Amino acid sequence: MMAFAELHALSHYSFLRSAAAPEELVCRAEKLGYSAIAITDECSVAGVVKAYEEAKQRDIKLIIGSEFHITDYGTFVVLAPTREAYAELSQKITEFRGRSKKGSYQANIEDFFTGFSDCFLLWLPDFQQSQLVAVGKKLCHVWHSRFWLLYERHYQADDSETFNAIVELNKVLKARVVCAGGVRMATKQQQPLFDTMSAIREGHSLYENSGVASGNAERHLRSLQELKQCYPAAWLNESSNIANHCHFCLSELRYEYPAELTPKGLSATAYLRQLTEDGARRRYPTGIPASVKAQYEKELKLIQEMQYEAFFLTIYDLVQFANSQGILYQGRGSAANSVVCFCLGITAVNPSQIEVLFERFISKERNEPPDIDVDFEHERREEIIQYIYKKYTRKRAALAATVITYRFKSAFRDVGKTLGFSEQQLQFYSQNLDTRDKEDSWQQQLMQQHPNVFGSKKGQLLLLLVEQLKGAPRHLSQHVGGFVIASDEVARLVPVENASMPERTVIQWDKTDLETLGLLKVDVLALGMLTALRKMLALVNEKGTNNGKSLTLANIPQEDQTVYKQLHQADSMGIFQIESRAQMTMLPRLKPKTFYDLVIQIAIVRPGPIQGDMVHPYLRRRDGLENVNYPSEEVQSVLKRTLGVPIFQEQVIKLAMVAAGFTGGEADQLRRAMASWGKRGQLTHFEHKLIKGMRERGYTQDFAERLFRQICGFGQYGFPESHSASFANLAYASAWFKTHYPAAFYVGLLNSLPMGFYSASQLVQDGQRHNVEFLPADINKSNWDYEWLSQEPNVVRIGLRQIKSLSEVRIKESLKHRPEAGFKGLKDLENAGLNKFDIQALAKADALRSVLGHRYQAHWESLSERDSQMPLFAQVSDCPARQLPAPQEVEDIKADYETQGLSLRRHxxxxxxxxxxxxxxxxxxxxxxxxxxxxxxxxxxxxxxxxxxxxxxxxxxxxxxxxxxxxxxxxxxxxxxxxxxxxxxxxxxxxxxxxxxxxxxxxxxxxxxxxxxxxxxxxxxxxxxxx
Amino acid sequence: MWLYCHFPQLLLDSLLRAQPEFEKQAVALYQVQNGQSLIEQSNQVAQQAGVSQGIASVMAIALCEDLKLKEYSVAKEERLLCGVADHLYQWAAKLVLEPPQGIYVELDSLEKLYGGLSNTAKTLHLAVKQLGVRSQLAVTNNALAAKVLAEADAPLTMNDEKTCHQLKGLSIKSSGLPDKVVRDSLSAGIFSIGDLLDIPVSDIGRQLGKEALFYIQELKGELKTQRASDFYQPSERFFQHVDLVSEVSNWQGLRFPMKRLLNELESFLYQRQKVVQHIKFQLYQRDKSCSEVRVATASPSWRAQSFWSLLQLKMEQAPLSAPVLEVSLQASDFSSLSVKKSHFFHDAKDTQGLFPLIGKLQVKLGENAVYTPAVSDDPRPGINEYKQPPCRFGGFSVKPVKRPLWLNHPERVNLDEWSLSNGPERKRCGWWDNQPIERDYWIATDSKHRKGWLFYESGQWYLQGWFS
Structure with a gap:
């Protein structure tokens, strides 16, 4: 039987050049009986990890490669047969991408005459090239036995000419010839999607310019029979021969952690243990509880078994740096289930505060490296990023990618335009859609609202193609803060390309790809509230108001009922996580009295629990209006803390463990299957196992089925308890400040904007309602930041940062030159380094009142300092300015809002x-x-x-x-x-x-x-x- | 003395004039600025629903679901303004255009003709009304003041004192001063033109800059401008364009706008005492390039009716091939009204050239019978080879393809009589419209050694064309 390997296939990670997902290509190739398939996206390996995951489950070899176009010379398909070849390819892609701006690359013919010592090259020549033979000879000479001529046939008018040309060329070059499909679709049925993508790429509608459409669907994965009829047998067999020489597999990309993480003489395991034990002694100065010790021993054992030490040590290193610089941080997410993380100081959730469940974080069954997200102060996150670059260099550290995919709106617009709909028509059709409607799909809504349009052929095509295009990649963007750090050059692991931000580079794989391959990714995220809290702490410590003791996040008095009482009044504006309208509505009903109540408060006010009808039963039970029954003690132990209502993901996992005998890892797999059950359909297996397990433990069939259904419904929206607890720490801290140090609270928030839910105006008004007096911004009295002037009464001076269009750098510099007696006139301001834009902005904001009078007068006088001053008037600029009438109150209020976004005058x-x-x-x-x-x-x-x-x-x-x-x-x-x-x-x-x-x-x-x-x-x- | 005519919604009004059936519906024009689509003009029905100038198109649609939106074009409005000027030229020779929506009319030279300033103003007011578009007029002895007052829609008055009072009461935002000057003025508590006029000129120059200074000086009559030498000269070529509020799928829907255009042509020709023999309508169609309808009279004419009757004949010949979104009419090559009439085909020495010949052939044989063959990039034979209006060359870029110059209607053949030499060339496309094809094409030779282009479809062989 003929053996064939498809060696030239593009996936939709070539961005609008292919209709097929990498998984589809692998799956289809296996079904057709191919021995191997090469995913060769254009100057990219962005799709190979997805292909790899699919290939792992199938009986087909995956070959990694990439194609490059060089004008006048043709297409160059480079394959990576070995690990070293892969590193070479990856570095070359990095080099070509680095020469161009984001999203493009530059390759020259000279690049293929040197620098590739292990890869294979398949050359699809451009037969218009006059120097074809010379180029071919050079390539043969350089690549030698790693070079082939590539022939592709798509049943075009010029097939015979192309075939003859290849044969003629080969007579001279005496190279081997191989054939391939130049694949852009997994099946013929993808032709409409492929043509639509081509039209989108070219910016044409198919009606205006049908030439963008493919003439036929031959660029699909063809059957072996079709291939036999299309190509000479020898060229087909050559594909198999090449595939047999390709052995590289992505699983060879093992993570090698940076050597500088551990001190000399200590292994990573030993070092991690040492740090954990030291940390535990710090966390528990009166003695480490036995349960904590048992827990971290269990964790360290699993970490050692899975060889995950480097992940913890890398994060530990980062948070130590943050500590040394006084940058606030907090680990969050499932990592808060780890006692080791708590001991290392990465997370702040004390195991005694919640029920930790390590399996939610790491397990053998999960077989994925830990995902440790750390939030840093948003204003200082860049320092952490620069630390990473400095410590590991830009060659060893790069940002992970985020794949921007087509969502409904963009797909609807782009497909609509290719089908000849106008922008206005498309806006009109989509504006009344509710894509979140669970009863009527968006297609049904469109059919109902515009039956004439969407009943027509064109309308039907729009509905179909939008659905197909949704989820397809559009381009790569940089991840918010996910870094890859390697022991060697990152470019040997994965290609690196320019991001839009200057001085930033991004790899071609996203988070999921990195998890699949087990590569280390560090998430350096930003949180505005951490910045605000640091500022609040600094303010309180400066004033020495905490009985002389230095206040830190860790020693804020806990379980202060005054704080909770304030929350019962829904007085939570500005407080982390519980300041939204929905949260304010819930606070008087839920009335949190303990830290754990806050944990529940944060988790329960979300679309999931609301839609899952968990909220009302919980509130009724809390108010004593409903009894709580548990079918067993085991179930009670899991659900008691939430009054029998499952709210947290950890509870689902625990239920499966205690009620049905799942291991922790199996239970976490169940949770993940539930979260994605629509895609994978693995639930059937788990359903059977769960019900069987529960029946064996004496639960009734009916109860088991009900619990499973409840878990199914819950699984999609449940919130991690650990994550909620991390956030509750910050929520409590911010609420504590609001209760006890309101001026510091508002100043900390206002000096950290933009962040949070509310504008400066709303925060200031809230502050006034809390008896904080605000004084207006003034060039002679304000600094750049808001300032807490005094405590009793609480008085705050508005900072100059509140004024729009001011240059922070120039203002701060000018304030250094502010005379003791204050600025007296325009000249003083100019001499201090302010330009006319700054002065006019200050004038309009009424911040020059102490210098030039009311805002109209100040602005009028500032206008004389203009660059385009007419020569005649330059001579008279020293004349006293005309006196203008003062603004009326309404004019002042209007101008205040326009220039500062708030007003201290009447509302x-x-x-x-x-x-x-x-x-x-x-x-x-x-x-x-x-x-x-x-x-x-x-x-x-x-x-x-x-x-x-x-x-x-x-x-x-x-x-x-x-x-x-x-x-x-x-x-x-x-x-x-x-x-x-x-x-x-x-x-x-x-x-x-x-x-x-x-x-x-x-x-x-x-x-x-x-x-x-x-x-x-x-x-x-x-x-x-x-x- | 100056009269200023401001046409605040010239483009929208013209659009609705061409399709008056849309007056009772909400219609608005939008313009894309800095990536945002904003409403530029809206009719009364739309305004009542809250669709006003400056709001986002998306918001406009949300406010008024039935809103009909068309794109605003400065170029189109400027063209319309030229049409307005052509119309007013019948009454006043000294016109200065202030595109896209204003016209100055110098009145001093007309007073004798119309018997005084008041009569002059009335005459022009009536002339403007004939246009059937919304207009705002002002008359003062200061051109700039007239413009500002007209744009602010101040009540028309000839009384200097009232005019002065109106002017002073206008907001600084209506002044027409550059945005920065307006912003600076407002930030200094200067809210009205009167407030600005109260400030000494030296202060204005020093604080607000030369644009404000020149403005005030012009307003006060202390500065003469170039305006007097920029008088409008009517064009020698007729071109008018009408956007349709809603696409029109049949000739019936186009009758009104096309008739209106012919009437405007008649007016244009009459003013100039010219006649013309050939005119061209262009129909801008959805999903297609624009098509042309040429009308040629037997002898030159200026009357709309002459062309109208021929046009109606053309309309009866064939239905519209695709819905029409816009219509334009152009005419040039005018001759003077006194040229002798010549009869169609009676003059054997008719040497007017290819163009008039084509026009005559089209009228006699039907427009579709006369075309220039061309090739597009569409991969489908038959659609690929299309007929474009005669004498229109160039157009799409075409990759060289191997196919016959002349294609037949496919005819069945017996493959036994042919010898296949080159192929297959596979065609599987056209899924997006109602003309899909699934064929394999071959170059083949018959028993007489003629080279033909065959295709195989649904179990049968066909001959598509012959190679030369």
Whole structure:
């Protein structure tokens, strides 16, 4: 029987040049009886790991390669038969990519005359080239027995000419000839998708320029019979011959950890043990509990067995650096299940705070390296990144890629354009779609909404092709903070290319690929709250207010009931993880009283538990309105802490272990299968095992099936307890500051923006409600940052950072030259290094009041300092400036918002109330709690939040801000439709509706909406209205 | 004295004039700026739904589901402005265009003709009204002031004091000053033009720069501009373009806009005392390149009706091949009205050349019967070889292909009579429209040694064409 290996196949990781996923190619090639297949994406190996994973499960050899195009010379397919050849190929791809900007490469013919000592080369010549023979001879000479002429036939008009040309050329070169498919599709049926991708790439519609479409579907994986009819037998056999000489497998890419991680004389295992034991003694100064010791011994044993020491040591090294620089950090995610991580200081979740489950983090069955994510202060993360580059050099460290794929919106737009739909039409069709609708798919919604369009052939094609294109890669981007670190050059492991950010390089594999191959990836992430907390700590320590003791995150007093009581009032604006509208609605109902309550609070207010109907049962049981029954003590031990309601992923794993006898690793596999059951269909196997296990332990069939169904429904949305606990630490810390040191709290947050949920204006107003006085920004009194001036009373000076368009560098420099008595005039400001843009920005923000007077005057005077000053006026620039009238209050407020995004003057709504009957009759926010549920009233305020969660069944939640606080408004879909304009565009919204008060949470259910935005455009409160 | 005419929605109004059935629907024009699609003009129905200038198109659609959106084009509006100027030229010779939406009319030279300033203004006002588009007018002795007042839609007055009062009360945002000057003024508490006029000129120059200075000086009449020498000269060529609010699939829907264009041509020709014999409509169609409809009268004419009747004949000959999105009409090669009429085909020495001959052939034989063969990149034979309007050469870039110059309607053949030499060339494409093909093509020789192009489809062999 004929043996054939496809040696030239592109996957969709060649970005719009192929319709086939790497897995599809491998699977199809095996089905057709090929002996091997080479994935040869263009100057890339981005798709090979996916192909490798597929090939592992099949009986077909995978060959790694890449193709390169050189204008006038043809296509060069390079294959990697050995590990060394692979390293060579990877380095060459890196070199070619490095010559060009992101997403492109540059290869020259000279590159193929040197530098490849192990790879194989298949050359598909461009027969227009006049120097063909000379080039061929040179290639033969350089590559020798590793060189072949490549022939591909796709049933074109010029097939016979091409065939004859190859034969003629070979008579001269006397090289071997091999044939290949030049594959772009796994099957013929992918032709429409392939043509669509070609049209997208070329930017044409298929109707405007049908030439972009392929003339036929021959670039698919053909059957052996078809290949026999297409090519000479000798050339077919040669493909097999080449494949037989290719032995390299990606599994050879073992991770070799950097040597500098361990001190001389110590193995990685010994060093890790030493650090763990030292850390445990630090964490437990009064004595290490036996359970903790037992746990870390168990972990260290598994770590040694799996050879994962380097992962922990690398992260340990990074956090030590962070510690040395005073950079706050915290490990999160499943790593918080590890006692070793806690002892090393990587995570902050004390094993006594939650039920740790190491199997959620690492297990033999999982057979994946640990994924340890660490958050660093967002303002200082770059220091960590530079430390990595410095320590390991740019040759040994690079960012992981993120594959940007087609999502619904981009697929709909691009496919639509190739089918001749206009941009406006496509926007119109897609704007009313709810892609989160579980009942009607987006295709069904389109058919219902526009039957004429989507019932036509073109419409049907659009529906089909969008679905096919979704998920296909569009381009590579850099991962947020995932680094690969190697003992040798990264480019010998995987190609590295330029990222969009300057001085950043990115590898061609993403996180999943790295996990598959067991390569070390370190996630260096950024968290704004860590920055804010460090600043709060610094402020409190500066003031020496903590009884003289230095305050750290670790020694913040725990379980302070004053803190929790504040949270019961939903007073959580600015507090990490529990400041959203949904969280504020839940806090008065859940009323957290302990750290663990906070852990649950953070996990439970998510789409998953809401949709899974876990929230209400939990609340009822907490309020004692419902009894809790457990079928066994084992189940009780798992679910007791959440009152019988499974909330955490760890509980699912534990249930499978205690109720059905799963090992920890098996249970984690079950959890992962549930999370992706739609794709893999492995649940059947687990269902059988689970039910069987439970029956053996005495549970009824009915109970077992119910539990399995519950687990299935839960598995997709469950949240890791360890992750929630990590976050709860920070939530508690920020809440503690808000309760005890509100000025430090707000200053820390405001100096760390942008971050969090709320704007500076909202935070300042919240601060004022907490008796913090804010003083305005002034060039003679402010610094760049907000400052806490005094504690009793709490007074904060707004920083100059709040003013838009200011240069931080120049302002900070100028403040160094601020005279003791302050700046006195324009010249002083210029002499201090400020340019006219800075001065005008300060003037408009009223920050030059102490120098030049009110903002109009200050701005007017600053205008004379212009680069384009007319010569005549330059001579008279020293004349005293005209005195302008001061702004009215409304003008000041408007200008404050325009220049700083906030105002310390009266709230705009207060001002407008005096001039609007409608506003004057509205109930203000703070009075709503005095109303009764069911009362009809009107409210109004600035729209600060408009949210339509996917779980909300068409309901939109508005937050309106008035001078006394915030108002929660609920707008049902029919009200939104009826008052569409006000619903969509209002900046100042009036609402008439019904009050609803439940568990102390107040909402106004809107009945009527009215847009009062026009009131905000008043520039002067006078009789005449200007444009 | 100057009259300024501002046409705030010239393009949209013209569009709706061509298809008045859309007046009662929400229609708006959008423009893409910095990657964002924003509303530029909207009709009253759209404005009532909240679709106003400056909002995002996506928001506009969300506010008004039935909104019809077309793209705004400065170039198209400027062309329309030339058309407006051509119309006004009948009444006033000294026009200065302020593209894309304004025209200055110098009035002093017209006072004698129309009997005083007031009559002049009234006459021009009526002339503008005839256009059927929204307009805002102002009359003052200062051209800039007239422009500012007209653009701000101030009530029309000839009273200097009222004019001055209106001007001073206008917001600085309506002044037409550069954005930076407006922003700086507002930041200094200068809200109106009056506020600006109150400031000494030296202060304005020093603080706000020369643009503001020149502006104020012009407004005060202290600065003369070049405007007086930029008078409009009517074009020697007629070109008008109409965007259709909604695509039109049949000739019936095109009658109104095409008739309107002919009327404008008539007006154009009449003003110039010219006639023309050949005109060309271009129909910009969805999914296709634009097609042409040429109309040639037996003898030169200026009357719309002459061309209209011929055009109607053409409409009856064949239906539209694809929906039409835009229509234009162009004409040149005019002759003076006094040229003797010549009869169609009566003059044996008709040496007007290829172009008029083609026009005559098309009218007599039908437009589809006269074409220039061409080849496109479409991989399908038959569609690949298409007929383009005669005398239109060039177009698509074509890769060299091996195929006959002339293709037949496929005819069945018996393969026994042929000897296959080259192939197969496999064609499997056209899945995107209603013309898919699945064929294998071969070059073959028959018993008479003629080379033909055969294909095999659904179990049968066909002859597609002959090689020369």
């Amino acid at each position: 705009p709504v207060t001002l407008l109330r005096a001039h609007s009957k409608e506003l004057s009759r509205c109930v203000v926010a703070k009075e709503l709690t005095d109303c009764r549920s069911g009362q009809v009233l009107s409210v109004a305020g600035l729209v600060t939040c408009r949210q339509r969660p996917g779980t909300s069944s068409g309901v939109t939640f508005f937050t309106l801000e008035d001078e006394t606080g915030n108002i929660n408004v609920v707008v049902w879909a029919h009200t939104a439709r009826q008052f569409r304009q006000a619903y969509l565009t209002s900046k100042l919204l009036w609402v008439k509706g019904v009050v609803e008060i439940k568990s102390g949470v107040v909402h106004v259910i809107a009945g009527r909406l009215k847009d009062l935005t026009s009131l905000l455009t008043i520039e002067r409160i006078e009789n005449r209205r200007f444009h």
